[in-house]
Amino acid sequence: MKKIKFFLLSIALAGLISCKDSSTTYKDITEAKGNGVIYFGGDILTMVGDTPNYADAVWIKDGKIAYIGSLEEAKKQGKGAELANLEGKTLLPSFIDAHSHYINSLSVANQANVSPAPIGPGKDVKSIIQTMKKFQADKKIPEGEDIIIQAYGYDDTMMPNDSLLNRDDLDAAFPHNPVIVGHISMHGAVLNSMALKKFNITDKTVTPPGGVIVRKPGTNEPYGLIMETAYLPIFDNLPKPTKEQEIEWSKIGQMMYAEAGITTAHDGATKISDLDVMKRANKANVNMIDVIAFPFITDLDTILAKYPQKDWLKYDNHFKIGGVKITIDGSPQGKTAYFTTPYLHGGPNGETKWTGELTFPQSDINNMVKRVYAMNVPLNLHANGDGAIDAFLQAHKEAAKDDLTKDRHVTMIHSQFVRKDQLEEYPKFKILPSFYTLHTYYFADAHINNRGQTQADYMSPMKDAIGLGLKPTNHTDFVVLPLDQMMVLWSSVNRISRNNKPIGPDQRVTPYQGLQAITIHPAIQYMEQAAKGTLEKNKLADLVILDKNPLKEDKMKIKDIKVLQTIKEGKVIYCKECNKS
Incomplete structure (x- = not known):
């Protein structure tokens, strides 16, 4: 009898060992080939419905979700599918970028980051200059009037004692190169x-409507800061990558998204010009993620002549034109957003009773x-101030007066x-x-100073929006x-400033609501809910694996959660700690 029991126990143990040996971990997976991959052994958050729902396993095959459940x-x-053990990690639908400037990801690797902490080292004018000097030396950028040195992330609201970066500072540090430090x-x-x-900006240059040219005190000379419509001609004529660089830079840029x-x-x-770059990269089969472009209204005629509307709203090799963008005002931290009441401390050039434009x-x-x-294509509108929002509502009531309530796929x-x-x-x-809840952390102090x-x-009242039945994005x-999505989530859940002060705590949302956004x-x-956004059968296998579950982690620690893997249509496009062969 003892021999029989021992024999049966041996068979059971062998079965367990066999089951364990037959499965790998998520770290071993590069692509769901053959009969695909079954992920299990962790929190699989489906994002289906308005309350959290979990599944025990999800089967990925041919780039889609073939089954989700037990x-x-x-x-x-x-x-016959490969078994991939999540080892207690959390799997959910990958993140969808509701608004960014993808094209800029191609060039930031070739610019100095002068953002203030915690993003960069730009705490004052001196540190900005030092960072740019080091960047020039590290990149071996030679002197020359045709060689532009660029930086990004300058935040005037964080400069101590209102000592703002100006033309003279840059002239003294870089006398032999054109220098542009992006706000x-x-x-x-x-x-x-x-x-x-x-860029032909002199003391005789007239400030265009909707633009800002800051002048040196006591003179009409431009003092360095150029904003809004005055800046558009400069932006349009910044250096572009060569056709060879376009390919490599596109890969680098898309990896930044994948890492997030x-x-x-x-x-x-x-x-x-940006659309041309994206199209050429697309033709070269560069895209590892989906990219959606929204042509700017001022370029619409030129774009339609080259890229007719009949080809919009559908993916071609992971790229599509998704609608049109109209910018109505500027930025609140730059004091160019348009409000119905004045800024508390004047405008960017010392204007009084300044409401923005x-x-x-x-x-x-x-x-x-x-x-x-x-x-009849989606419309994206940039509007920050309540005056700009009024301007759109007025335009809507005029343009849509025959049917004000029709769904025209408008995103504010x-x-x-x-x-x-x-x-x-x-x-x-x-x-x-x-919404843009990151401002409750990064720019809250500036907004309190400027707006009260x-x-x-x-700002970004996400809870009230949800209460009205809206489905806000972030x-x-x-x-x-x-691009840090866990910081986006953290800001919507906590709404705490750099100085650890609550900013509109009544507009905090739950972690699940934050993930929905x-x-x-x-x-x-993007009208893509039939293919993306939740884990359901026949949807694309666009997934992300996190080291912790945002719904179970301490709310204040959500920002520390790490992306371990990003999966696009069953293929791993980013892996933080994959097993090495």
Whole structure:
């Protein structure tokens, strides 16, 4: 009898060993080939519904989800599939970028990062200059009037004692090169004298409507900072990569998204030259993620002539044109967002009773909106201040007066300082807000100083939006702020400033609601919810594996959660700690 029991126990142990040996870990997987891969052994968060739902296993095959549910049934249906043990890690749908500037990811590796902490070292003018000097030396950038030195991330709100970077500072440090230091808003830059000359900006240059040219005190000479419409001609004529560089830079740029767990990237305000770059990279089979471009309204005629509308709204080798972008105002931290009440401490050039300005006159905005509505394609609007939001609502009521409530797939990008009465009109007019809760951390102090505590507390009111039945998204506006999706989630859940002060705590959302804003809700924003955003049968196998579950982690530690793997249509495109052969 003892021999029989021992024999049976041996068989059972052998079976367990065999089962263990037949499965690998997620670290061993590079692609779901053959009959695919079954992931199990961790928290598999489906993101289906408005409350958390988990599955025991998910079977990936041919780039899609073939089954999700019990491990037993997954093995039965996916017989012969490779078993990948998550080892307690968390798997969920990959992140979808609701708004960034993808094209800029191609060039930031070739620019100095002068952002303030915790992003970069730019704590004051001296540190900015030192960082750029080191960058020039490290990159071996030679002197020469045709060789531009570029930086990004300059945040004037973080400069101590209001000692702002200006033309003279850059002239003294870089007398032999044109220098352009991008403002953190991406709506302007500080230029030295050689760069001002290169772009034909002099004391005789008239500041265009909707633009800012800061002048040296007591003179009409440009002092370096150029913003909004005055900056657009400079931005359009910045150095472009060569055709050879386009390929390599596109790979580097897309990997930045993949490292953040993002498999769908957004390019807001795409110009014709940028669209050409994306198309050439696409033709060269570079794309490892999906890229969606939204042509800027000023380039629309040129783009339509080259890329007709009949080819929009559908992917070609992971790339598509998704609609049109209209910018209505500037940035609140740059004091160029348009409000109905004045900034508390004047404008960027010392203007009094300054409310900011519309990027375009109201009549132009009306015509632009009417044109996009007639095209019947999605519309993205950049609007930060409540005055800019009023301008769009007015344009909508004019352009859509025959049917104000039709769903025209309108996304209000940023929508940061929306008033409650405006927000209440969003569901009625089918307007989707894409919020920017990162400002509650990075720029809260500047907004309190510029706009006051009450208005700062109500920025990006995600909880109220959800309460109205809206499905808000959340974004980084990269390269303004890093692509870090866990920081995006952390900011929406905690709403705490750099100085550890609560910013509108009544607008905090749950971690699950915060995850919805970077998974299923952006899928809805792009009208791709049938293929993305949740783990369901027949949807794309776009997945991310995290080292911890954001729904179970301490809320204050969410920002420390790491992306371990990013999977696009069953293929691992980023792996932090894959097993090496």
